[in-house]
Amino acid sequence: MTTGNGPAPSATPAAGRLRTLGPAECFDLLGPDGIGRIGFASAAGIVMLPVNFAVTGKTIVFRTAADTLLALYANGLVSFEADCFDEVTRGGWSVLVLGHAHRVTAEREVRQLEDRTDLQPWAGGARDVYVRITPTQITGRRVGD
Amino acid sequence: MTTGNGPAPSATPAAGRLRTLGPAECFDLLGPDGIGRIGFASAAGIVMLPVNFAVTGKTIVFRTAADTLLALYANGLVSFEADCFDEVTRGGWSVLVLGHAHRVTAEREVRQLEDRTDLQPWAGGARDVYVRITPTQITGRRVGD
Numbered sequence: 001m002t003t004g005n006g007p008a009p010s011a012t013p014a015a016g017r018l019r020t021l022g023p024a025e026c027f028d029l030l031g032p033d034g035i036g037r038i039g040f041a042s043a044a045g046i047v048m049l050p051v052n053f054a055v056t057g058k059t060i061v062f063r064t065a066a067d068t069l070l071a072l073y074a075n076g077l078v079s080f081e082a083d084c085f086d087e088v089t090r091g092g093w094s095v096l097v098l099g100h101a102h103r104v105t106a107e108r109e110v111r112q113l114e115d116r117t118d119l120q121p122w123a124g125g126a127r128d129v130y131v132r133i134t135p136t137q138i139t140g141r142r143v144g145d
Numbered sequence: 146m147t148t149g150n151g152p153a154p155s156a157t158p159a160a161g162r163l164r165t166l167g168p169a170e171c172f173d174l175l176g177p178d179g180i181g182r183i184g185f186a187s188a189a190g191i192v193m194l195p196v197n198f199a200v201t202g203k204t205i206v207f208r209t210a211a212d213t214l215l216a217l218y219a220n221g222l223v224s225f226e227a228d229c230f231d232e233v234t235r236g237g238w239s240v241l242v243l244g245h246a247h248r249v250t251a252e253r254e255v256r257q258l259e260d261r262t263d264l265q266p267w268a269g270g271a272r273d274v275y276v277r278i279t280p281t282q283i284t285g286r287r288v289g290d
Contacts, residue, residue, distance in 0.1 A: 016267070017269060018270075035230055039184050039224075046243075048184050049239070079190055081182060081194075083180075085195070096193060123163040124162060143267050
């Protein structure tokens, strides 16, 4: 199994195996919350910014402030990525979501999100804009274990 | 310092503070190697895929296989993101690089990269394509600590 580009000697027997994940498996890996990255196209190029997120009703939700790049651009087509890797076993997974983001403006929907998630932004200040991503495509892959 | 959207009670005093990082500080955080994500525009949307990377000579290098999406698209304008967060202190950093990616085809440059980095892809198979990203812009930010 070891090749010139293969796993380090300390790797597990499954090391190096790359397999694709189904949508249900991807959602299981994402939820209920974690840290991911929003990707969107800006005038300067593709921006990728980390957010702490929650999964609710097959959508991905995060909070930001009204004056951020995220609030400006994350209202349309976006991508979202989350992953988890173990440097010792050299294994882990990644999930990529393509979807539509929208700022949640309806008071009732904001209340629902406050009830159903425990989203506390790490950065201080008033980050009271909820953004919800509705996936149109979710793919993932696992390497190693 | 605590507000309605502020840090959890267990957070450190610095929690919530968001500050931008200079280019040198960003490079220090990235190097010498780690796990980051390449972002590029595909026909379907923005793709973000994790890679293990090395920093050498103010460029970012990773390896892939000749038949991957990465090899296909990572030959032009790309973005690259790396971050590190601590869920306990709710602090960490992220760095975003915009730059030009090119497949390294010159034999001499490949040998140099083999000598100067210890890039062993986690996924198995022949991942003998080196891709080098030359940054045009590097920005970063730190939250908390």
